[in-house]
Amino acid sequence: xxxxxxxxxxxxxxxxxDAQRGKIFTKLGRELAVxxxxxxxxxxxxxxxxxxxDKAKQSNMPSDVINRAIKKxxxxxxxxxxxxxxxxxxGVGGSAVIVECLTDNKNRTAGxxxxxxxxxxxxxxxxxxxxxxxxxxxxxxxxxxxxxxFDSVFMQAVDAGADDIVEEDEVFTIFTKxxxxxxxxxxxxxxxxxxxxxxxELVPDLYIELDEDKFxxxxxxxxxxxxxxxxxxxYHNVK
Numbered sequence: 001x002x003x004x005x006x007x008x009x010x011x012x013x014x015x016x017x018d019a020q021r022g023k024i025f026t027k028l029g030r031e032l033a034v035x036x037x038x039x040x041x042x043x044x045x046x047x048x049x050x051x052x053x054d055k056a057k058q059s060n061m062p063s064d065v066i067n068r069a070i071k072k073x074x075x076x077x078x079x080x081x082x083x084x085x086x087x088x089x090x091g092v093g094g095s096a097v098i099v100e101c102l103t104d105n106k107n108r109t110a111g112x113x114x115x116x117x118x119x120x121x122x123x124x125x126x127x128x129x130x131x132x133x134x135x136x137x138x139x140x141x142x143x144x145x146x147x148x149x150f151d152s153v154f155m156q157a158v159d160a161g162a163d164d165i166v167e168e169d170e171v172f173t174i175f176t177k178x179x180x181x182x183x184x185x186x187x188x189x190x191x192x193x194x195x196x197x198x199x200x201e202l203v204p205d206l207y208i209e210l211d212e213d214k215f216x217x218x219x220x221x222x223x224x225x226x227x228x229x230x231x232x233x234x235y236h237n238v239k
């Protein structure tokens with residue numbers, strides 16, 4: 001996903017209705033729960049939980065809701081067990097799509113995801129069919145404001161340990177190694193650069209372009225996938 005499309009998604013989330021925000025919070029709660037189950041309730045020793053908490057805060061999830069999700073997953077409250085499952089497939093025009101899910105019912109999730117692919121001219125593939133086209137990277141979005149220019153942000157990003165930086169219309173997109181995301185973000189904050197978003201994502205090695213009709217169909221498929229309760233993230237290689 002390019003920085004521009006990610007910035008568009010961030011802006012779109014700000015305009016969500018209360019019901020839509022509730023759905024986002026439900027997905028974030030699942031992510032917190034799985035992180036706790038895998039590494040315990042202490043974020044100082046659980047990197048995945050630190051990522052999940054940071055992501056929840058970026059979406060303006062209230063602290064008490066975050067803490068309640070952590071307590072629920074750690075056994076202090078009754079909880080439902082979720083497991084991670086990833087689907088890979090193809091959209092129209094040979095586009096590559098990866099769908100990351102957290103579910104308590106794999107049969108239901110598989111059926112829902114397959115239906116979305118089939119409905120919009122795509123096809124669900126086998127594990128590994130498109131994963132090799134993507135690399136896991138940390139992505140930090142810095143909004144252009146306060147007179148920030150590329151040279152100054154570039155130098156601060158390099159000093160903070162980043163791998164690359166791309167300037168776009170409204171943002172600077174900083175790329176890091178996945179394991180370095182929190183460290184680089186902290187270093188940037190210490191130098192006065194605050195991010196509007198930071199996350200670990202699957203980034204395609206190359207993007208493809210679709211004609212207008214296929215792009216519209218593809219967008220509808222992505223929107224339907226993202227709207228599924230069990231779907232956490234959708235990655236693709238469409239420009």
